Amino acid sequence: MENDKIRIQWFPGHMTKAKREMQDKMKMVDLVIELRDARIPNASKNPMIEELIQQKPRLIILSKKDKADAAITKAWIQTLSNASTMVLALDIITENITPKIVKAVQTLMQAKIERMIRRGMKPRAMRAMVVGVPNVGKSTFINKISKKKIAVTGDRPGVTKSLQWSKINKDLELLDTPGVLWPKFEDERVGILLAITGAIRDEILPLEEIAAWAMRYLLQHHAQALTKRYDIALCSDPYEMLNRIAQKRGYMRNHEIDEKRTIETFLRELRDDKLGPISWEVPDAV
Template sequence: MENKQDTIRIQWFPGHMTKAKREMQEKMKMVDMVIELRDARIPNASKNPMIEELCNQKPRLIILSKKDKADALETRKWITKLQKEDVKVLALDIIKENITPKVVEASQELMKAKIERMKRRGIRPRAIRAMVVGVPNVGKSTFINRISKKKIAVTGDRPGVTKSLQWSKVNANLELLDTPGVLWPKFEDEKVGVLLAVSGAIRDEILPLEEVAAWAMRFLMQHKPELLEKRYAIELDEDPYSNFTKIAEKRGFLKNGKEIDFKRTIETFLREIRDDRLGSITWENADEV
């Protein structure tokens, strides 16, 4: 395993995403607001710059999903940072929490002015129509299934599961339009691509996994060394690759009983990060973005 430089170039824009963007543009005029899911571990890197363009000034509810995997203090900072007059922010554990009342209430607050206008004109307010958007693997389909209390959207623990647009009714007050997870054609900041890779938003098959794992190891060595020491029971070295060697030896990841299996080691390391085995980690500091 060679010690590579920090520069990691990652790009991914499958054909179905080009089509999805076009469909989202066409459907945007049918909705009142946008519900944007982001990963609470990477609240800035998991935003899609195209969403700003597509939203076209519509009110937006940002949901920081996977809050159970993120640092709670950092999540509170991010909520304060992202909240604006026409943008509300909720941090949710979409698997364990009863999310429906919270999302419906937040949506009604965002649309309060429009609802009041309809009432003044003698029009009975209809259900709020919201488009659900977000990068791959951020939990959109799980969110829709949980809030609708039935399996409408296909879910999976890998990016790119949802391929088409589909409507679902939450209750008399809210209807949702699900969309495929869309990444953008080019990551202007290389760190964004790395953070999406670490979190699992990009398919491992197309990633330079060794470099992604080394970046994550360096980050944790600098910011959360205690998590590495606790999880792997090793004394950390300054060289990330030396630490991978120690982990492999501890876990018995050896080929032919003696040669270090680095591939298995880095795959296990990234999987354990994504499965929250090291603890709650936020990879972006709200004060620094």
């Protein structure tokens, strides 16, 4: 897909500190639970996390599965799974996730648990570090699995600022971490997808270009969703499409289109699933 060059970089100071803290704590944990956005499983993968994990077993949680295309999510699960990595797709808000997580952790750590038993030790709780990019649902995940509000949550990036331990039960302890982005997006498409799904603060984004990119993608892959939601005639120009939405909705100011309101509303409706479940990335094998 063609797009004008959209450069997005965001690396607040607390994220540099968080990376150092994560490196220090990694030796204390048995495995890593990595949350990714089911709509963008590749773009929401932090390459720094690959470096930090150091060959530890990993459980990848594809969060917000209700917002993604189910068939594509299933394909992602198959693509991302391997001998040391399990993948689960979850709706963290509505599902009873604790039994699924505990079972997955015990399966991943079975060899270690069996070694403890052979040595005459009572298996202790497995310690997992929870990692992921901002706004992917880490704090919501920890609060849900612990059944109490331990981590601060918010529907915006950058809420968790420090590392926090949470004892879930006799089998599992979790270490929450701030959402960490990396200093430079080598692929500009990654930054765009993170922006569309809300992982980067809107205040620093070129929102008009982001909205146009999203509209161009929807015209190519989800045209029916646009027609159903906005009841407008389709055209190939993403900017004209945004104008048509504004005219249909009456988003006018001083007899001119209110571009700011139109763009902000369009992006909010995308993030709130108003156009239906949409996957913004598809595995190469599909």
